[in-house]
Amino acid sequence: MESLGDKILWEDKEVKFDTANIQNNLRKGEVVLSTIHHIEDTKGNPGDTGRLLATNLRIIWHSLVHKKFNLSIGYGRISTLNTRSVVNKIRGHTIALYILAVSGNTRFEFLFADVSGETARKHEPIFANVFEIHQLYQRTYLYRDLKLRGAIVQGGQLIILPQEQVFSNVHGVWNLSSDQGNLGCFVVTNIRLVWFADANETFNISLPYLQIENIRLRESKYGPALVIQTSETGGSYVLGFRIDPPERLNEIFKELTSLHTIYADNPNFGVQYNYVEQQKRNANYSQQEEFKIDEFQEIDERQEREINSKLNVYLAEGCLAGAGEIPKREPIYCKELGFAMEKLRDGYKLKDLWDVLPTSLVLSEDI
Numbered sequence: 001m002e003s004l005g006d007k008i009l010w011e012d013k014e015v016k017f018d019t020a021n022i023q024n025n026l027r028k029g030e031v032v033l034s035t036i037h038h039i040e041d042t043k044g045n046p047g048d049t050g051r052l053l054a055t056n057l058r059i060i061w062h063s064l065v066h067k068k069f070n071l072s073i074g075y076g077r078i079s080t081l082n083t084r085s086v087v088n089k090i091r092g093h094t095i096a097l098y099i100l101a102v103s104g105n106t107r108f109e110f111l112f113a114d115v116s117g118e119t120a121r122k123h124e125p126i127f128a129n130v131f132e133i134h135q136l137y138q139r140t141y142l143y144r145d146l147k148l149r150g151a152i153v154q155g156g157q158l159i160i161l162p163q164e165q166v167f168s169n170v171h172g173v174w175n176l177s178s179d180q181g182n183l184g185c186f187v188v189t190n191i192r193l194v195w196f197a198d199a200n201e202t203f204n205i206s207l208p209y210l211q212i213e214n215i216r217l218r219e220s221k222y223g224p225a226l227v228i229q230t231s232e233t234g235g236s237y238v239l240g241f242r243i244d245p246p247e248r249l250n251e252i253f254k255e256l257t258s259l260h261t262i263y264a265d266n267p268n269f270g271v272q273y274n275y276v277e278q279q280k281r282n283a284n285y286s287q288q289e290e291f292k293i294d295e296f297q298e299i300d301e302r303q304e305r306e307i308n309s310k311l312n313v314y315l316a317e318g319c320l321a322g323a324g325e326i327p328k329r330e331p332i333y334c335k336e337l338g339f340a341m342e343k344l345r346d347g348y349k350l351k352d353l354w355d356v357l358p359t360s361l362v363l364s365e366d367i
Contacts, residue, residue, distance in 0.1 A: 008233055009144070009210060012057040012074040012137070012269075015103045022070045023053060023062045029267035030055050034129035038116035042086065042096065043109060045069050052097070052112055054130045056137070056271035059099070061112060073110065075137040077101040083127055086113055097127045129273075136271045143191060143270030146234045147206040153196045158187045163268060165190045167259070170252060176222055176240035186241070188255060191268055193228070195241065205239070209263040215256050217249070226253055 011027060019025075026032070034054040041050060041061050048069060053060040059078075062070035080100035087093055096113035114121055142152070142161060152159055160166065170186035175195060184197040184204075193212075196204035211234030218227050226241045226249060243249040331340045336350060344350065 008231060009057075010074075011055075011072065012076045012144070013233070014072070014074050015077055015101050015108050016072040018068055018070055019072060020068070022072055023051070023060055026055065027057075028265065029269055030057050033133050033271070033273040036126055036129075038114060038118075040113045040115045041069075041071065042111040042113045044071070049115055052130070054133045056133070056269050056273070059130065061110075071110065073099060073101050073108075075134055077103050078134065081131065081134055084111075086111070093122065095122060095126065097130065133271065133273050136273060140270030142206055142208070143268060144208055144210055146208070146211045146230060146237075149202055149204060150206055151202075152194065152206050153201040153204055156185075156201060158189075158194055158196075160189075161191065161270070162272065163191075168252070168255060170243065170248075172244060174222065174242040176220060176225060176242060181222065181242070186243075186252065188252070188259065190259060190263070193256060207234070207239075209260045210267060210269075212260055215253065215260060217253055224249055226256075228256075 009027070011030060016022075032053050032055050036052040036054075039050055039052040039061065040046065040048060041063070045063055045066070048063040048065040050061055050063040050065075050069075053062075058075055059073045060070065078099060079102045080098070082098050084096055084098050085093055086096045094114045096111050099108075099110040099112070101108040101110070114126060140161075141147075142150075158166070166187060166189050168186065168188040170188070173184055173186045173195060174181040175184055175197070182197050182203065183199070184195055187194040187196075192206055192208040194204065194206050196202075207228070207230065211230050213229045213231045213234075213236075215226070215228050217224060219225070220227075220240060220242070222242050224242070224246055226243060228239045228241075230237045230239070243252055330343055332343045333339075334341045334350070
């Protein structure tokens with residue numbers, strides 16, 4: 001059976017070109033949610049008619065003329081997504097989907113134009129499904145990404161995600177990230193493992209099975225411990241927890257191992273899209289004003305949902321088991337705050353850790 005660690009999730013985080021038979025080689029748990037026919041990759045493959053597929057992880061375009069030409073654009077790399085009107089030399093004015101993707105220091109611009117020649121499609125929101133699926137992806141990051149100190153617990157209860165089922169609530173779990181340890185609670189579900197502190201529920205971690213490399217038991221200076229190593233995309237952290245008595249520790253270990261294996265065989269990436277309901281909504285456009293291209297604008301919700309990634313990375317160091325591997329930082333006097341604090345690691349500024357929430361949202365308007 002394929003394990004999650006054997007095949008790192010890349011489909012939503014990379015931009016790839018000309019991958020052999022990509023439209024038929026989807027990973028486990030990936031499904032095509034929308035198919036749009038008669039679409040041209042105007043910038044990369046002008047003149048080639050193809051199909052645009054929107055899965056729960058990415059956008060795929062593949063040529064029907066030259067079978068080896070295709071594109072894969074992960075939702076996690078999309079910076080701008082909107083529509084524009086373009087002029088085709090043969091078919092005149094037509095609607096096109098514009099995508100700006102950023103991968104590392106490289107920017108990619110894509111323009112997918114409708115070349116069906118059908119007059120009716122010029123006044124229909126043929127790319128509406130792509131927008132909705134992309135927005136659903138942005139709102140379901142807890143299914144796929146490790147999250148530290150998130151707003152995931154309320155009144156001592158985990159905020160349950162759609163399609164999430166809780167299997168166990170385990171009290172008296174020690175997080176071994178510090179010398180004295182922190183006492184808290186495990187919540188084991190079909191999608192993730194959550195731990196939060198009894199004294200402060202905002203001190204927590206949400207760890208999807210998707211980001212777990214392996215789970216094992218080993219001895220620590222605190223006695224037998226549950227050790228979880230996250231994948232490369234999950235930060236390659238090593239997390240340690242102690243559960244008493246040892247019999248209960250073994251039960252939780254077996255349960256997590258089983259759920260992790262089941263999830264690997266049938267992962268849930270969180271994006272659930274009802275095509276029939278969307279078709280009904282699209283039909284309502286005929287009773288409203290004529291569809292306008294400039295109605296499509298998109299707010300980059302990633303700025304709103306992600307609380308200071310630098311702060312998350314900085315705090316993650318405290319969740320590593322075996323704290324002896326990382327030397328302690330001596331306290332220094334901070335003039336800006338007026339009190340003593342630990343010395344910051346290289347590469348960080350006080351502003352990086354102080355600005356917890358984004359100051360503004362960037363609105364990407366149609367081009």
